[in-house]
Amino acid sequence: MTFVEAFLLIFVARHVVCADYGREMRATRMSVVDFWKNETMGDGLNIRVAHGVNSWPDLVDQLHEPFLNKSMMIEGDVFLQAHRRPRHRAIPVMRADTKMADRITFKEWLREVAIMKKAIKINFRSNEVVRPVLQDLYASQADPSSPILQYPVILHANVFRSPRSIEPEVDPNTFVERAKSLFPDATLSLGWTKQADFSHLNPKYKRLTWRQLLHILEYIAKLDQPVMLSVRLSVASQSKEQLLWLLGMDKSVSLLIWSDKEDKILDWEPIIELRRSTTKNRILYDLEAQHRKILQTVANEPIENAPSFSLSQWRAVEFDSASAMVSTVVRSEKGPAFLGEPTALLLSQIPPPKYPATQSIEGKVHFLPKAMAEDVNVDENSGMSIFLMDKVQELDSPKIRDALQVFVGYDGRVKIENAELKSMPYYESKSVGQLPLSECYSFKVTDKGWRVIADVWTIDCDGKEKRKKRHLKLELDTPFQKGRSLRNVVVTKSGDGAIDFLLDELRHSSAPFLPSLALITAFMVIIRGVPDDKRDLVCCTHHGVESNCELLQIAHN
Structure with missing residues (x-):
């Protein structure tokens, strides 16, 4: 290598390192929740959003707006402007109700709003515009001559299709994956497409179901950047439990609750409870004046609700999957959710007690088949498994062998099976039973050291016991472990990826021996x-x- 070649190599390497260093120093990785904490006095009801700032006059208005009505976030809508001549490249422009000559390009818009010291929300209105806009944002971070983006950037797209939709949805995979790779410093905002005649829509479509919740998790489960879910006020009022589950996740998740004149709220109690059950600035409100006034007049003292699942007592362990399906376990203070293939485990951090103390694992399981499950043969072993094993340090794959298994299947099949009894023929190897088919089951597994007991019964998914409650109790004797210690507890998924499930009120506890x-x-x-x-x-x-x-x-x- 000549001296000139060596010099050029060093120069190029320094240039690349400096570019990455500059981008790192100019990162905007901050959620709007944290950014507005002081400005909103810790209450997301106090935000002001400037909608549809898509033209030059709109930008001028933002520079001269009254102080008392000063907005905290500028929102713009971007789409791809195609040209009639093929040789002209289509460029991102802002959607404005003006003549073609007055269109403002996205680059121009970004340059102007970057100096206004406000959060920026960019609404993507088509699949085609995602890549060029993200490339412009990436370039703006690496170009020393561009304005410094020192404030949160929110990338929003309506990726979920609504009933009676009047616009096409943006492909969620394209939006999430490209945002993750090209501009990971932004807050990702996901919403639903606009609807026609929302007030006349069937009430069953005005809520977020548990299956829809798991569908959302498939896109945000493995994201490191902040995530915001944009939810209509009427939908939020019918989806309190699902939204509290999302807000209880062990990652940065927030809500933007918005409304228009078609939102007719008959019962405000769920919204008020949502507002009082969480840190107030975790939920941002972009509401019509009449809706905002109602929330401003009601009491909003915080409610202290004990979590039904301890994040510190259960450790998640994940293994790589060869499947393209999202396979993981997502933890929330409301309970964990198991998605996709059985490649993730939950390990209890509570040390197993010594005999004659006992330990128990109890909770509720809610099975949610994927849409594809209707067209495929579901593995009969699909369900929830609780493994009681001697050493968790030996786990090197999601497939657990040589351990005692308590299984609750999606089809109501229940069993206790001890795979360790290869050389002890005088012990029974399994105990099997069958319950009626139900979406939800309650369970309690008791480990006495010499015997394991599984109590499982059918329940309604809203927590109420069914009128015709069916109860099943299985028992299996098992030999003692070394050192007279009870076994470690591992919770996982069995079968294939067609059946997902939520666990509610999952608890692991031990009871000391109290002699009679x-x-x-x-x-x-x-x-x-x-x-x-x-x-x-x-x-x-x-x-x-x-x-x-x-x-x-x-x-x-």
Whole structure:
């Protein structure tokens, strides 16, 4: 290599490093929730949004707006302007109700709004405009001559199709993946397409279902950047539980609740509870004046709700999947959700107790078949599995072998199976039962060390017990583990990716051994005549198990 070639190589390398360093230093990775914390006094109801700032006159108005009505976010709509002549490249322009000569390009718009010290929201109105706009944003971060984007940038697209839609949806895969690769510093905002005659729509379409929630998770589960969900006020009022689940996720997720004149709210209690159950600035409101006035007049003291799932007590472990399907476990304070192929595990962080203490795992499982499940043969082993295993350090794949399994299938099949009993023929290897088909089941698994008990029963998915409650109880004797310790708890998915499920109120707890009065009396008789230095030996070897000698000794004294 000559001196000139070496010099050019070093120059190019320094140029690349400096470009990446500049982009890193000029990142806008900040959610609007954090950005507006001070300006809104911690209340998302206090934001002001400037809609449809798509022309030069609109930009001038933003520069001279009254202080009391000053907006905190500028919103623009961008689409691709095609030319009649093939040699002219289509460019992103802002959608404005003006003559063609007055169109403002996206680059011009971005240059002007970048100096206004406000959050920027860019609405993508077609699939074709996604890539060129993101390339312009990427270039704006790397170009030293461009205005510095020091404030949050929100990239919004209506990626979910609504009933009676009057616009095409933007492909969610294209939007999310390209935003993730070209401009990962932005907040991604996902919404639903505009509708015709919303007020006359069937009420069943004015809510977010659990299946739709899992569909949303397929796109945001593995995103590192902040995510915002744009939800209509009428839909939010019918989807309180689903939205609280999203807000309880262990990642930066926020809501933008918006309304127009077609929103007729008869019961404000769910919206008020949403507002009071979360940190107030986690939900932003872009409402009509009459709707904003109602929320401003009601009490908004925070409600302290204990989480039904402890994020600190369960650790997620994920393995790579060869399938293109999104396969993971998503954790929320309301419970975990298992998606796709069974490649993710939840490991309890509670150490297994020593015998004769017991441990239990209980909760509710809500099975949600994917749309494709209607056209394929679902694996009969699809369902939820709780594994009780000796050493979790040996996990090197999602397929668990040589462990005791408690299985609750989507079709109501329940079983306890011990794969460790290869050399112990005097133990039963499994216990199997069948419940009626139900979307939701409650369960409680009790591990006594020498026996495992599974109680499973049918419930309504809203938490109420069915009138004809069907209950199943299975038991299976099992040998002790080494050291007389009970097993570690692992929760996972079984079968294939056609059946997803949510777990609600998942808890793992252990109960200490409390000897009965009869047992204490019997041991007191045994040790009464034994010398003090021999009492521990007698106590700990009685029945060949480790009993709670300290409690018996205290009772004797």
